[in-house]
Amino acid sequence: MRIQLELLGLSRLAAGAKEFALDLEEGTTFRDIVRMLGTRYPQMIGNVIQPDGETLQTPNIFNLNAKRMIKASQMDDSPSDGDRIILMSVSAGG
Secondary structure, eight states, rough: OOEEEEEHHHHHHHHHHHEEEEOOOOOOHHHHHHHHHHOGGGGGTTTTTOOSSSSBOTOOOOOTTEEEEEEGTTTTTTTOOOOEEEEEOOOOOO
8 A cells, every 4th residue: 555654844854754654564654654663764763753662752643634643552553544644742831
């Protein structure tokens, strides 16, 4: 399956890339995608990805198809062919 991955903020700066396609095997999870990003862009470890290499550093989060955020409890779920995932930082304030 093929997904589009868009990077925003610190992840974009660390990777030096805005957007790219990923060809994934069926059953690949969101956690697996974090691992792939950590391997491909080790400079993300410690600021976008936690040192364990498989967890996003708060406040970074995946947004799926501009419709919903992927919660920590959903990281072992899988995207579908054609999905668009945005890696973004969510901050609140006022």
